[in-house]
Amino acid sequence: MRFNKLDLNLLVALDALLTEEGISRAAEKIHLSQSAMSNALARLREYFDDELLVQVGRKMELTSRAEGLKDAVRDILVRVDATIAAQPQFVPPQSNRLFRLLVSDYTMMTLMPHVLELAYRQAPGVSFDLRPQVSNPQRVLERGEADVLIIPKDFCSTEHPSEILFEESFCCVLWDRSNLANVDMTAERYMSAGHVVVHPGDGIALDDWFMQQLGMIRRVEASTFSFLSPAHLVVGTHRIATMHTRLATLAARSLPLVIRSMPVTMPKMEQCVQWHKHRTWDQGIAWVRTLLKEAVVTMDGTSSAAA
Incomplete structure (x- = not known):
């Protein structure tokens, strides 16, 4: 099927090429031979009058024209999948x-x-x-x-x-033999303690984001990528972890922990x-x-x- 002289079957190949940025990976993704994908790329280059993918060193990179097409092509295919290809009923x-x-x-x-x-x-x-x-x-x-x-x-x-x-609310989690475990958790003690915090990937955890909005700076002594791990990492230390209450409750079933209410006001997640x-x-x-x-x-x- 063609639309404005473009073979619409090529859109799937184009999406794979733009996503994978390589002929062999794109061919594997949509179960084509490498020669068939190379032929599709040649036809797409002719239609768009652009190289779309160019060799740079050992890898291929998208041209500026290809970068501009990437999200638009994917959006078209998502619409097709949602409105035409999707099954009308789900049992x-x-x-x-x-x-x-x-x-x-x-x-x-x-x-x-x-x-x-x-x-x-x-x-x-x-x-x-x-x-x-x-x-x-x-x-x-x-x-x-x-x-x-x-x-x-x-x-x-x-x-x-x-x-x-x-x-979801937040709470303080401490080792049950921490020097803070048996005293009131005040805002001053909370802010002066060492903290284990979560930095998921290259993003920011919500509790950290809340702290920034409140203008509070914690003394970070350890950071981790996992929301569960602070419960394990405070054990054997006098540090504090700020955790989701449901997750902290789960962790306290198997770890020597105590859970304290937050001494500073934090919005619920x-x-x-x-x-x-x-x-x-x-x-x-x-x-x-x-x-x-x-x-x-x-x-x-x-x-x-x-x-």
Whole structure:
């Protein structure tokens, strides 16, 4: 099929080339031979009157024209997938669909066990690909490389719809033999102590962002990429970790920890689910959104019972 003299079948090849920035990787991604992909690139170069991919040293790089096409082509394919290629109905017990979720290790430990348990009961054939959140995870969502993103509201994209799943507070976590474990946690003691903080990837953790908004500077003595690890890293030290309360409660079941209320005022985190605006009517994604809300009820019911 052609549109304005462009063979629309070439759009899939173009998207693979722009994403993978290499002929062999692009060919492998969409299951073409390398010669077929080379032929597709030649036809695309002719149509756009641009090299699109050029050899620079040992790798290939996109031209400025190709960079300008990258998001536009992906958006077209996402629209096609959402409106034409998507199945009109989603029947959970009969489905074998794969859902791709971008989650932090906080969400992985607190919410996802309940999500998978409920999903197994409702749709045993459905599978999940739980992917780590990276810098600018919204771009992964926009490129159709994930179905939903679970992220704090403060970091949600304004271009796509979202729903609040639950609120989360923060707390102080200390080794139970710390010199701060048996005294009142005042703001002065909190700010003067050494801290273990989370710096996920090249981003910023929400508690760190809140601290910056409050104009507070903690004395950082250790930093980590994992939201769960501070609970382990304060053990045997007099340091403090500021953690999500649900995650800290889980950690305290197996580690020698004490949990204290925050001595400084911090807003609660609003954890959201976000999806691509073109996929609002996707029945499968609507089911996942409902499943996430059901899992929150189960998660907090389980936490209350354990407490």
